[in-house]
Amino acid sequence: MKKIKYLFQRIANMNFKNFFKTIKDVSKKTGKNKISIFFDIINCGIKYQAGYIDYNLFEMYRMNRFERKTIITRGINNEFIKKYNNPKYMVYFNSKVKFNHTFNKYLNRDWLELTNNNLQDFKDFCHKHQIIVAKPDNASCGKGVEVIDTTYKDLDILYKELFFNKQILVEENAKQCAKLSELHPDSINTVRVVTLLGSVVVAFLRIGNNHNHVDNFNHEGLVAPINIDTGKIEYQALDKKKNLYQKHPLTNKSIVGLTIPRWPEIKELCEKASLEVPEVGYVGWDVCVGESQCFFIEGNEFPGHDLYQLPPHRHNNIGLLPIFKQVEERKIKK
Numbered sequence: 001m002k003k004i005k006y007l008f009q010r011i012a013n014m015n016f017k018n019f020f021k022t023i024k025d026v027s028k029k030t031g032k033n034k035i036s037i038f039f040d041i042i043n044c045g046i047k048y049q050a051g052y053i054d055y056n057l058f059e060m061y062r063m064n065r066f067e068r069k070t071i072i073t074r075g076i077n078n079e080f081i082k083k084y085n086n087p088k089y090m091v092y093f094n095s096k097v098k099f100n101h102t103f104n105k106y107l108n109r110d111w112l113e114l115t116n117n118n119l120q121d122f123k124d125f126c127h128k129h130q131i132i133v134a135k136p137d138n139a140s141c142g143k144g145v146e147v148i149d150t151t152y153k154d155l156d157i158l159y160k161e162l163f164f165n166k167q168i169l170v171e172e173n174a175k176q177c178a179k180l181s182e183l184h185p186d187s188i189n190t191v192r193v194v195t196l197l198g199s200v201v202v203a204f205l206r207i208g209n210n211h212n213h214v215d216n217f218n219h220e221g222l223v224a225p226i227n228i229d230t231g232k233i234e235y236q237a238l239d240k241k242k243n244l245y246q247k248h249p250l251t252n253k254s255i256v257g258l259t260i261p262r263w264p265e266i267k268e269l270c271e272k273a274s275l276e277v278p279e280v281g282y283v284g285w286d287v288c289v290g291e292s293q294c295f296f297i298e299g300n301e302f303p304g305h306d307l308y309q310l311p312p313h314r315h316n317n318i319g320l321l322p323i324f325k326q327v328e329e330r331k332i333k334k
Helices: 002-012 016-030 034-048 052-057 074-084 096-102 119-128 155-164 263-273 321-333
Strands: 111-113 131-135 146-149 169-172 191-196 199-207 222-225 282-289 294-300
Touching: 016 034, 016 052, 034 052, 074 282, 096 111, 096 169, 096 294, 111 119, 119 155, 191 263, 191 321, 199 263, 199 321, 263 282, 263 294
Parallel strands: none
Antiparallel strands: 111 169, 131 146, 131 169, 191 199, 191 282, 199 222, 282 294
16 A cells, blocks of 8 residues: 555656656667556556656666565655654754754764854854865755865855855864875765664765765765675775766776775764664764764765665665665564
């Protein structure tokens, strides 16, 4: 019943132009009949809660029934969120200010909330930290994040501009370790770690590109999965255009074979922090790896599923749903 309900919700909000474009593109890539692709997408919607975007993104047209059952589709991801993330407590994550208050001991940097009446505090902050990061409270995907050199700025004007632009959170610029910085020095190259019920279930390294200050996949960034047992990157990095990289295209630094520094500490940090707000049991953590310790950039109460199981990163073409189910079963037995 849930699957049928989800299917009708997706149909009601569907972009039919993009839907039929997907059918055309898949037909061109595979040589399959468009009508058969149309019905296969509908079938995947009913059986696996996969819309046409998932169908194309995960290349479900190249998967058999067993393999398709292992993919965390958008519908299945939403089910995990509804099941384990209490909406009343999501504000501790979707508000960057509240996140900083709640997880302050895990941040390892100074920060300040602009209130429109704390100009002097802002000036003191900028005198202490010449480079600051300004963020909107509720935006996602790196939108509105700005790295600012305040050295020669009129701080009165800057304060008003930031408040007007709703960039009410300012932070000391995080400092990452040399090993990850050399991949792309212009961005903090964060480790995204996803925890479910207190256990790490998936992790990947996000790497900036083209001198962008954010490492987000939607801003020309690269992504590479991390072996959660070893902390090692075993697959090539991928960008949104589906280009694969053994080395970073800008710096020529090796990505494949890299072991994430302080990996056991990163896992311990995320699993410990996941207990702070147990009402939100499914979280994506963005971790900066510093020279002496690892710490949070932010947390996400609505972890996206799109980067988890991209075709070049799947082992034996199997998705992550079995791992998620194993964690659920283990927690239930306890």
